[in-house]
Amino acid sequence: MSKNRTSVALKQTLVIYDESSLLSWLLAIITLSPIFLYVAEACFILFRREYFGLTLILGQLINEIVNVALKEIIAEPRPSPCEQSEYGMPSAHSQAMFFVTSCVIVTLSRRRHKPLSDWEKNFLYLFLITCSLLVCFSRVYLGYHSVAQVIVGALVGCVVGYFWTLCFQEGNGGLLSLLKSVKALKLMYFKDSLECCHFLRREQLQCFKCEECTK
Template sequence: MADSSAAGAYRDVNCNEPAIKWKPLSMTFVEYPAGDFIGFVLAWFSMIPIFLLVSFGTLIIFRRDLHTMSYLLGLLLNEVVNWILKHIIRESRPLRDHQILFTEYGMPSSHTQLMFFAASYFVLFVFIRIHRNYHWVDDIWKYGVSIAGFITAIIVAFSRVYLLYHTYSQVICGAIVGMILGGAWFCVVQLVLTPFFPVIASHPIGEFLMLRDSTLIPHVMWFEYTSTRSESRSRQRKVTSRKSQ
């Protein structure tokens, strides 16, 4: 992340040799106006999509859950669709005096599209896939995290406009496309891919990779908690029994 006083996307080096063109490579590079605290905060929000993708990768490595893998696959396909749309529409980003960019086109906003895809898929997953309790009070956390997800997506979208990476029309288009793709991908996973999860998990390759299918488990977090606690107590009793002999 850098402020607006940084060098441009291409800069010449004054030396005896021919001018050298420099180009940024970091995917986490975000510019904000120097001395602007709001811009500084929004620049960090603007990097949430990168953090999100890294978090999914880490979660998959440690949990090997097929639903999580499908979620990440949808996010990656969403990025492919965004790249295709940008190169079909070919709408330029807003102009400013200085700007370091990785893609020339801005319609639709990839950050906004990814965040609204993630938020839409997450809401559907929480309310359809996760076990429903008998009383709505026990499910109030679902409303909280769903609202938080969309608020975060809105802040990320606003940050792209505030930092002059996109126009309002570009982020609005990204939000609409993201929500449509998020809902469509959830339907694909729920209706098309999920029936194959038991086959994938029980396949020799799936067993070797320790892939998990949690489709039939109503409350995964509670199941993992109780299973871990039960196994821990069982092993503790065995250790105590051996010491007493």
């Protein structure tokens, strides 16, 4: 390696934990949930071709910009002895998780139709909230953030997610309508399955009725 080059760690995936503690190892995995979430959203767009997936990705970018701006404005350091030099208020991980949780809850609760059954919806809510809380706990336990930093991150994520979802859904002039008017997305067969009642059940029944699928 050239002497002029400086090696640095990728901070988004760098997690330092106590190797002698199983709990510490588990929380180190859990704290990477936002990374897994980004991959899941990309797969959701690639394989499902859903407009909702696009709104999440675009919203995540806005949410990240808000987080960076707030960190620079507040300029609160991370708790000692955290080795990361970046500011810690608010927590980007907790903000990202609660942004998605807020988007999903607001989206499903404001739809005229019921894309999911009540038990499916409640299970999804419980899963997302639990994962988000675990990420918050992991950030504090591993020493990357204080309790106040993850709480503020969660609140900011909820607020940004709420208003971002309203921008896409409210009225015919919402950003979702704008996305649906893009011809390139139509050519790629993008759709809004959340407009259908129990869309997962419908797709399953259609698959059973398809002659090609039943061969």
